[in-house]
């Protein structure tokens with residue numbers, strides 16, 4: 001059956017696909033504008049709640065559907081494919097539940113993330129545990145639940161050995177390798193460099209032979225995992241990482257004389273276009289590139305696991321903030337807002353690597369037009385670098401206006417950083433209500449000041465003053 005689906009393709013279907021994708025992007029932008037207006041109208045954003053996160057429920061469903069369709073298109077019918085959403089990208093239980101309803105599982109990397117996936121009802125069979133620092137207790141829990149585990153290192157595999165003992169584990173188990181194919185444009189998200197902390201570094205002396213032997217010694221190791229990196233990794237480098245991993249699986253299976261490795265976990269890492277509305281690259285483009293670069297992986301002999309995070313969710317999220325004040329400094333207009341380092345941590349600390357698109361709306365939530373002015377959009381935190389954008393051309397902002405930070409559905413407002421004890425904002429999901437309006441649902445309540453005090457040791461206020469050193473005789 002192998003190649004039939006690719007032969008059917010022609011230039012015309014590519015053009016059609018592109019047009020459909022542009023329609024989807026345009027519709028998403030229109031829904032977002034409606035949601036901003038409705039969030040102001042309905043009082044979700046206002047003087048007493050000057051910062052909220054919004055999630056496009058329709059967009060999330062579409063994104064999941066596109067991911068599934070892309071891999072269905074390049075695999076023979078019946079190929080087991082699990083798309084496990086990287087929970088760290090958007091660690092919100094209702095999001096995980098929505099994705100689960102769309103047939104997407106969960107990739108977790110801590111006890112907290114596993115608990116979120118379980119709270120969302122993600123089945124154990126659709127959950128994968130990765131992480132370079134799993135404790136014995138975590139491993140034991142995962143094995144008891146039958147959750148897939150990828151061992152990150154020889155030491156971790158030895159721990160798994162002792163937990164498995166002489167039994168046959170219920171969990172699908174594998175080893176994470178680092179194909180060391182190199183890094184992308186952002187060092188911090190490049191996981192396949194020569195010295196990356198993740199996986200078994202395949203090109204190091206003796207490492208490949210060790211991995212092969214580890215499989216031959218353990219008939220229950222049936223998966224092989226690699227995740228070449230996140231944002232900033234070019235597609236051809238991602239594909240090379242997958243190709244290297246596939247070659248290793250083939251070598252191991254040949255040595256074993258059987259199809260011991262039955263599933264490849266190819267990680268996530270599809271980059272997101274933060275520069276414009278267009279979804280590019282698409283899951284379809286990536287899946288077709290992989291099928292071309294590594295055809296043997298798509299001929300039905302292997303099951304697949306993917307672990308996409310950012311590409312599923314980034315474009316489905318919008319951070320909305322009110323302009324509290326405006327001022328001018330050194331001739332530069334500055335709009336002081338409530339969205340800064342606490343919700344856009346990477347952008348504030350590494351603005352060159354993580355620029356965000358911003359959109360301006362008036363106090364009623366209507367898109368603000370008019371000649372643009374170069375201005376700084378500042379956050380509320382008490383350090384000079386707390387800027388959402390520096391010297392950005394936007395319609396002139398006034399107090400009460402609304403600024404939207406776009407494409408923030410992954411690794412932004414869901415990743416609170418508690419600088420200045422700023423509260424975690426509320427998160428709402430939205431969808432057209434079918435009567436020309438917008439319906440919202442609470443995904444996460446805003447953090448209260450009382451909760452901030454409690455989390456800051458409020459119950460232990462006298463803990464340190466009451467802690468006296470024993471008195472020394474004669475002192």
Ligand SMILES: *Cc1c(COP(=O)(O)O)cnc(C)c1O
Pocket residue numbers: 086088089107130227229230231267268269270307308309310311
């Ligand atoms: C972060 C991570 C992912 C997801 O990466 P994205 O760039 O968000 O797609 C997948 N797998 C592993 C092991 C990760 O650490």
